[in-house]
Amino acid sequence: MQKKLILLSLIIGAVLMLGKFGAFLITSSNAILTDAAESIVNVLASSFAFYSVYLAAKPKDVNHPYGHGKVEFFSMFVEGILIIIAGLLISLKSVYNLFYPHAVKDLFDGIMIVAATGLVNFLLGHYLIAQSKKLNSITLYAEGKHLKVDSYSSAGLVCGLVLIYFTGIVYLDSVLSIVLGLYIIFSGYRLVRRSVGGLMDESDVETIKKVVEILNNNRHDAWIDIHNLRTQIYGNELHIDCHVTLPYYFDLNHVHEEISQIDSLVNQKGIGRTEFFIHPDPCLPKCCHYCRMKDCPVRSEEKRIDITWTMENVTRNHKHFE
Secondary structure: OHHHHHHHHHHHHHHHHHHHHHHHHHHOOHHHHHHHHHHHHHHHHHHHHHHHHHHHOOOOOOOOOOOOOOHHHHHHHHHHHHHHHHHHHHHHHHHHHHHOOOOOOOHHHHHHHHHHHHHHHHHHHHHHHHHHHHHOOHHHHHHHHHHHHHHHHHHHHHHHHHHHHHHOOOOHHHHHHHHHHHHHHHHHHHHHHHHHHHHOOOOOHHHHHHHHHHHHHOOOOOOOEEEEEEEEEEOOEEEEEEEEEEOOOOOHHHHHHHHHHHHHHHHHOOOOOEEEEEEEEEOOHHHHHHOOOOOOOOOOOOOOOOOOOOHHHHOOOOOOOO
16 A cells, blocks of 8 residues: 555656646746756655665565564655755755846746646645554655645745736745745755654654553553553554563463553554563562552552653653662
8 A cells, every 4th residue: 555655656746847847947937946856856755765665565584573664764864865955956056046047937827837736745745644644654654744845835936936926026036946945954854853763763752652641541450560661663563662560479371461461452542553572570569659459468568659650750761669
């Protein structure tokens, strides 16, 4: 499904690129050339995204025990870098044309073409982002976000071209192009920032909060505490490892049952396909004052406090009494 969506984006991107360059040939507008140049980036990025989705879909093997999903972050990184380069080139050319302006013509026709391409990009980008959430795909999200950014820049371009059309102030063409170029650079930076975070296994704060919320709402008395919780994203798979403190007198079957329930709980509550690595810890006497186990045969003191799990205490690498 992901490959079909990326291929669709690639084909549509190529058609829109040709349309934008046609608009530039009609108008000689530097701002329209800016939009057309970004479309080249769209096509190149879609091509790389298509390959990354193909690679990410390959099954785990001996050399890649976690799968090939990390390539999606690399795809996002490449896409972000290409966007930044396009923005820089656009801005430099526009600055040049401020000092050496050239005439523009037939703006009305150019406006219609750019508006049409912008609308198509917005609808396709919105669809890809929606599908990325269903399929949990970083590549589809980056592709959709890129197309929506392109549609926003096209919308700004149309507004500027309409202003030029009615005022006849030619230098506004280059000013508008510079503004769009800076916006494109910022958009590329945001993609690069997210991709680097993913490649360096930066914790997904929102995912951790969601996991903690699920565990709090479905907490078992035997789950004395959860700590050292960490997340990693590999393509459309989420990997979580954590430590769970359980009563030390539970036998191995009971421990396995409790751990399996945590795994099933998170997978059934809409987090997405999640692979858990859970390390069971035995409880200690110091855990008694916050342990919820009723009729515990080895309790050394009464329960005095109730600890609510939060992102702060489940991510620390020690039991909650420390």
